[in-house]
Amino acid sequence: MAARRTGTPQGPPVAVVTGANRGIGYEVARQLADRDHRVVLGSRDLAKGRAAAGRLDPGGTRVVPVQLDVADAASVDAMAEWVTRELGRVDVLVNNAAILYDSWARARTADLGEVQRALDTNLFGAWRVTQALLPLLERSPHPRIVNVSSEAGSLQGMTGGTPAYAVSKAALNALTRLLAGELRGRGVLVNAVCPGWTATDMGGGGRPVPEGAAGVVWAATLPDNGPTGGFFRDGRAVPW
Template sequence: MTQQNIALVTGATKGIGREIARQFGGLGWTVLVAGRDLGRAETVVKELAEDGVDAAAIRVEVTDEASIAQAAAWIERTYGRLDVLVNNAAIIADGDGPVSEVPVDSLRAGFETNVFGLVATTQAMLPLLRRAEAARIVNLSSELASLSRVGDPESPMSTVLTTGYNTSKAAVNMVTVMLANELRSSGILVNAADPGNCATDMGGWDAPRTPAQGAAVVVRLATLPDDGPTGELHAEDGRLPW
């Protein structure tokens, strides 16, 4: 892959998303910093520019298909293609909790952003990705989406009772596998990344991993060689079980 890749990162105004953008910039790439709030995205772009990163701000609200379509049209007019899509935008919805207690509306909100928004964004960007020589799609997932890990009573994952988040990320894993199968003949590699529990608004500021560590997993999957894996879930130490 060339040093002039164009990468779109959703949810890039803070946390892991912002760090992914910074690390892509360090590779010499053009980074499209996407967020719900254009002003916040522009602030991040200014900060990245101070480090020499070629970045542009773009508004992408993944639950608003008009916003996604406008972003895709702007990318097409401005760059003509997209080399890397990182579907990072995600939430833990208010009220998320155990299956016996979680409000159904909380489940809906989680799936709206984490699954439906991811699929809508990917669909809109695919025509641009197909124009690249070796495009990559990385979907942010979690070890909490691993049925093997959550189903093991000895695993700490079994004690995390965020039903909406866990199930929506498990759905992201299935979307990842199905899209990888669909695109196998195209040369586009599609994988899911588990950044681990990082010190962010979502992970909590006492989490053991840094955003930089979490972002590194994503960057590795975004820079895979042509014979790299597709349709897999990876963490820092390698492939995770489904």
């Protein structure tokens, strides 16, 4: 059983969503705001983040934009310092930022520079942000970390193609398992979620974005006795 936290911060729960100015991240931010979370909308381009936050919350009380490039340690540190100073809490972290769905590439001839770039955002970016916000998450009464992954990262289904994206998502799944094991005794639920093939700029088609985002929000709002260390789509387990 997790130790009881003391000095629990007051006010609505705070959710940080990375890569949230469009696509899955934007819709996750919308759904969490509708569930009475105060959402920190992370965006590499602050102007785009401000525009997205304005569309979601014209009054500016529920969604606040912040400049966040998860591949830049200084940007991550600045975001964490701002959240600590201005909000004083984080209850939910959604590591959504991702790049490079390299459908044109093959592992045998892949540009390893591109692979490294994908890893720096898709894996190390999530890792950086998690480490930076973990002190605040551990103070939350109901801390949740959701790593937005993909079935492309499932070892069981890998047959070739999208090497940078697939390897980075498989590594993100491994990080999910490690963090879940280490944080289990502290009450932090850590899960990976595949939103499925959705009609985003990266996905290029598929089901409506709100349907894919709903599975992420499900993991972000699990009850305290919910699962941890799992890989899910639409609330159902996906093979690793």
